[in-house]
Amino acid sequence: MGLDPQGGRLCQRRRASQQGRRTERAGDISRKFHRSPPNQRPFAAPTSWRRFPGKVRGSVTTPSQPANQNLKIRKILKFSCTGKFSPYRGAGGRRCMRVETPEIFADLQRKLMTAELRPGEKLKPSELQGFYGCSANTVRDVLLRLSKVGLVEFEMQRGFRVRPATPDRRHDVTRFRILLEQEGARLSMLNGGVGWEARLAAAHHKLSHIESQIARADDLGPYLGLWSDAELEFHETLISSCGSPILRETYGDIYAQFRQQMVGLERDFGSNYFQSIIGEHQAVLNAALARDVEACRAAIHDHLKRNL
Incomplete structure (x- = not known):
């Protein structure tokens, strides 16, 4: 029985068509279960972001946008927000x-x-x-x-x-601070070495420079936080070699209360105030470096007695 010369070509076309349909179905299945590369995957904001009001809930990454860049954008979205003044x-x-x-x-x-x-x-x-x-x-x-x-x-x-600021509270906190600082300075002068002296002199230089700038400024506001940090550093360094962690921890809490009471009751210090405390801090430094316990105790009291 002879074959139609068109039959062979017809069978080849049929087989090719069937093969194409199988390939297409396989592609559908692959696309259904295959995960796209990380830098092409859409980003879904986690549920925890809902507690941030006014935030963009998510972003879509494109192939031209690297994954690390998208991560940076997400961090910005997560931790920054603007609105009315509070x-x-x-x-x-x-x-x-x-x-x-x-x-x-x-x-x-x-x-x-x-x-x-x-x-x-x-x-x-x-x-x-x-x-x-x-x-x-x-x-x-x-x-x-x-x-x-x-x-x-x-x-x-x-x-x-x-905590409210009252004269009685400031008086009590100041008195306790004087006692702690005098004892801490005495022990530091006994135990401290050249390293303690160097740290104290460096902290004083920083504080003196800031106070000199404030004395010439018209507004204390921009310098208030900087001055508070520098003065705390100087006085903490003064007692840093006392050898008593409890004394240092207690002094840190009392100093924080003292600053809150002092600034809460007196916002307008004036240039004369800073001219005075520049000299008072210098007197404390000189007595401490000379290891003169009685002179240092007197300098600490003179520095703080205006708050009693």
């Missing part, structure tokens, strides 16, 4: 989202010591939670720690409030 905003009215507990503690402590959070002001965990981008429990834990330091008051059913 007392918890940073410079320029910009919100500065933080998620680490030590950073939240340090930032709030600085605001309390410099009276950026005014004495008697109510502290609402819900507002702080939205600003720092953390849970309400984290905010409450930080505020409880600050209440142990003495910068915040807590009352059941009433919440947290900045």
Whole structure:
């Protein structure tokens, strides 16, 4: 029986068509179960982002946008947000989202010591939670720690409030600070070596430069935090070789309370004030480097007696 010369070509076309359909079906299955490369995959915002109001919930990555660049964009979206002014905003009215507990503690402590959070002001965990981008429990834990330091008051059913500034409180805190600093300086002069002297002289040089700049400035506001940090560094260095961790820890808490009370009651210091304390800090430094215990005790008292 003879074959139609067109039959062979017809069978070849049929087989090719069947093979093409099988290939197409295989491609559909592959596309259904195959995951696209990471830099081509759309990004879905996690559920935890919902607690940040006003935030873009996600972004779509294109093949021309590297994965690490998309990760950077996501971090920016997660930790930055702008809006209306609130007392918890940073410079320029910009919100500065933080998620680490030590950073939240340090930032709030600085605001309390410099009276950026005014004495008697109510502290609402819900507002702080939205600003720092953390849970309400984290905010409450930080505020409880600050209440142990003495910068915040807590009352059941009433919440947290900045400790009020009163003359009696400032007098008591100042008296206790003088006692701690005099004893810490005495022990440091007995135990400290050349390294302690070098650190103390360097801290004093930094503090003296800042105070000289403030004395010539018209507005204390931009320098308040810088001055507070530099003075704390100088006085902590003065007692740093006392050999008593408990004394240093207690002094740190008392110093924070002292700064809060002093700045809370007296915002307009004037240039004469800074001219005076520049000389007082120099007297403390000279007595400490000379290892003259009685002169150092007297210099510390003279430096702080205006707050008694």
